[in-house]
Amino acid sequence: MRQKQLSLGNVQRLRAFRRKEEIKMKFFVDTADIGEINELNTAGLIDGVTTNPSLIKKAGRDFKEIIADICKVTEGDVSAEVIAIDQQGMIEQGKILAKIASNVVVKLPLTGDGLKACRALTAEGIKTNVTLCFSANQGLLAAKAGATYISPFIGRIDDIHTDGMELIHHLRVIIDNYDFKTQILAASIRTPLHVRDSAIFGADVATVPPAVLWGLLNHPLTTKGLDQFVEDAKAADIKI
Numbered sequence: 001m002r003q004k005q006l007s008l009g010n011v012q013r014l015r016a017f018r019r020k021e022e023i024k025m026k027f028f029v030d031t032a033d034i035g036e037i038n039e040l041n042t043a044g045l046i047d048g049v050t051t052n053p054s055l056i057k058k059a060g061r062d063f064k065e066i067i068a069d070i071c072k073v074t075e076g077d078v079s080a081e082v083i084a085i086d087q088q089g090m091i092e093q094g095k096i097l098a099k100i101a102s103n104v105v106v107k108l109p110l111t112g113d114g115l116k117a118c119r120a121l122t123a124e125g126i127k128t129n130v131t132l133c134f135s136a137n138q139g140l141l142a143a144k145a146g147a148t149y150i151s152p153f154i155g156r157i158d159d160i161h162t163d164g165m166e167l168i169h170h171l172r173v174i175i176d177n178y179d180f181k182t183q184i185l186a187a188s189i190r191t192p193l194h195v196r197d198s199a200i201f202g203a204d205v206a207t208v209p210p211a212v213l214w215g216l217l218n219h220p221l222t223t224k225g226l227d228q229f230v231e232d233a234k235a236a237d238i239k240i
C-alpha cells in the first residue's frame with residue numbers, strides 16, 4: 001500500500017529537491033532529562049531537543065530553568081511548549097520562552113489560535129513548532145501560517161489503528177508541491193521502524209525518545225561478532 005503511494009514521480013521529485021537544498025535528516029531527542037541529553041551528546045547523536053508539558057512534568061523541575069539548561073548543552077533547536085490556549089496568551093508566553101535562549105523554538109498547538117500565534121511569532125523572527133498534527137490538512141494550514149516545524153504524531157495515529165506513516169508521506173508531497181519552508185518533524189515515535197520509515201518517507205527531522213534512539217544500535221549479529229572478536233583477542237593474547 002505504502003509502496004504504491006510513493007510513486008516514482010514523487011521519489012524523483014523528492015531526490016531532486018534534496019539535492020538542490022542539500023537537506024540532511026536530523027535527529028532530535030524527545031526528553032526533558034538533561035542527563036539523557038548529555039549522554040546522547042557525548043555520542044554526537046542529536047541535532048536538537050523537543051519537550052512538551054508531560055515531559056516537563058516527568059522531569060519535575062522548574063520549566064524555564066529546564067529549558068535554559070537544555071539550551072546550554074544543545075547546539076540545535078530546542079522546542080518549548082506554551083501552556084496558554086488563547087492567541088494572546090500564546091504570543092506572550094512564546095515571547096518569554098524565546099528570550100530564554102536563541103535556540104528556543106516555541107511549540108504551539110494546532111488550533112486556530114495556535115496558527116494565529118504562529119503567524120505573529122514568525123513575523124517577529126521567532127521559530128515555531130506547530131504540534132499535535134494528525135492530518136495532512138492540518139499540516140497544510142500550519143505551513144501556510146509559516147511554521148518552522150510541523151509535528152505529525154505518528155505513534156498516536158497508529159494507536160487508533162490508522163497508518164501514522166501515511167501522514168508523513170502526504171505532508172512531504174504537499175510541502176514539496178508548493179515549496180513551503182516548513183520542516184516535517186516526525187513526532188510520537190515509539191519504535192526503530194518509525195525512525196526508519198520516517199527517513200524513507202522524507203521527514204526532515206525525527207524526534208525520538210532516548211531509549212528508542214539507543215535501540216537503533218541493537219543488532220544481534222553485532223553483539224555476536226563482537227563477543228567472538230573479544231574471545232579471539234583473549235585467546236591470541238593480543239596486546240595494544
Ligand code: E4P
Binds near residue numbers: 051131151153155187
Ligand atoms: C514531541 O514533540 C511530542 O510531544 C512527542 O513526540 C509525543 O510523543 P508521545 O505520543 O509518545 O507522547
